[in-house]
Amino acid sequence: MKKYIILLLTLAFSSFIFAQKGNTFPHLAKSGTVTQLIVNDKPFLILGGELGNSSAASGEDIERIFPKLQRMGLNTVLVPAYWDLIEPTEGSYDFSLVDKAIKQTRENDLKIVFLWFGAWKNSMSCYAPLWFKKDYKKYPRANTKAGKPLEIASSFSENVYQADNRAFSQLMKYIASIDKEEGTVIMVQIENEIGMLEDARDYSAEANKLFNESVPEVLINYLNKNKNTLHPQMLEKWEKQGFKKKGNWQEIFGADLYTDEIFMAWSYARYVEKLAQTARSMHNIPLYVNAAMNSRNRKPGEYPSAGPLAHLVDIWHCGAPNIDILAPDLYDGFVDWVAKYKLHNNPLFIPEIKLSDSNGAQAFYVFGEHDAIGFCPFSIENGSDSERSPLVQSYAKLRELMPLLTEHQGKNTMNGLYFDKENQKRIIYRDDLRITCRHFFTLPWDSRATDGSKWPEGGGIILRLAKDEYIIAGSGIVVEFEKTDENKAIDAKELGEDGFASTGKNDRKEQIWNSSSRCGIGPVDEISVNKDGTFGYIRRLNGDQTHQGRHVRIGVDDFSILHVKLYEYK
Incomplete structure (x- = not known):
């Protein structure tokens, strides 16, 4: 009994010290009409940059790059976490690169966002480990309508999900074990630019079976409840079918490529939701998914179909309610795209944008016009750390302005x-x-x-x-x-x-x-x-x-x- 009382007192004292430090987990909070990212109990704007795909694949690169990011004036770095390097042998995990990135983040007075390069990266399954790729019978691929297997794991496979989720859960468990009190890791991206290519949807046997079954009741109820605020394209498709509430995917939404895309988006969103639930159970910090834009007026499958695109926001919000933000990766059409992603139910976060001398001006615009949570040029390590660089100058002034900007977000001022x-x-x-x-x-x-x-x-x-x-x-x-x-x-x-x-x-x-x-x-x-x-x-x-x-x-x-x-x- 005495030992039990001592344990309780120790836990209570630890909780008191933790509270005194103000070290609550990074989280999102509503402030008036906007959502803000809270870090160390204060609203925080991400003045960030995303590393190139292979720039965190060695400890030496991480040690070389992170001091430069600090000189550039960043307060946050977005860093890939590679499934193939974390689990090179099935069931054996190596978090040395994750550990190195977190240590370098702390040493250079930064925060970090990890990008889970798991089952999909830019549609493809290129970051899945070789043992996963070789066992295509256990871990099947998505198929085209013609029956061609793709270098894209099927989201309809339970085995694919289980393998992906096991590795992701180990990553989240590791982050929680070393960072719960520090709060260095402020967000996690689940997968990267999910989307089907060549065709708008997967035509594997399991996918075809589900496509001909009834649209899930939970989705119908969501559309009906949010009818007045649905994306115009979604509302139009449903309206053309008479707002039906029962039927398969074509009966509810019509027979075209965009119905295929809606079906595929539901599959991706439900898959990601299960990963998000895993993350929440391990370490409850903000989660987001990112989307490759359709910047050239292409059709689903010509662009990465079914990702968290603006016209599919309703599918993703219903299918993945534990995802906090749907985020655009931007390379063309900057002003138009940011307006489409700043919604009443979706704060604007730009995790990836083309690195250019325009970034400094772009960052000012999104924070002033759209109450953005953050802004992150891609391949940031290739940018200049000169004091005269536009981005360096911009971030220096935005860092100063942060108390004013966070105070005025959502006030129409x-x-x-x-x-x-x-x-x-x-x-x-x-x-x-x-x-x-x-x-x-x-x-x-x-x-x-x-x-x-x-x-x-x-x-x-x-x-x-x-x-x-x-x-x-x-x-x-x-x-x-x-x-x-x-x-x-x-x-x-x-x-x-x-x-x-x-x-x-x-x-x-x-x-x-x-x-x-x-x-x-x-x-x-x-x-x-x-x-x-x-x-x-x-x-x-x-x-x-x-x-x-x-x-x-x-x-x-x-x-x-x-x-x-x-x-x-x-």
């Missing part, structure tokens, strides 16, 4: 800006103001705007602190403030290289002033932001730097945070 040569201007209305935002090269002062040079992307955040008080941050942007009833100012294209009107007064139309008041720009201060959200003064910008009070601007070669106060005059 922020906008994101993203400009290039084709999309140069955006108008935002707040209070009684018309805020005209443009690409920096719409000003006449930089020769690169007109000499044929490629316009670098401009991106930023406009954050309303109070009436007539704003934070403007980013790169390559110009912002003008006017009262909504004020006469429209001269368009930028009419300005000469000195910034004044390029034509004489006699060539201009007379304007009759009929506004009640005007908006003026008061102090514009370049600032830093402290960890507690207070401001540090760097310098006052005036005169030439604001075109004598006409606008606020940040050049294309710099990232800055500006504190702007406005005033009214008549």
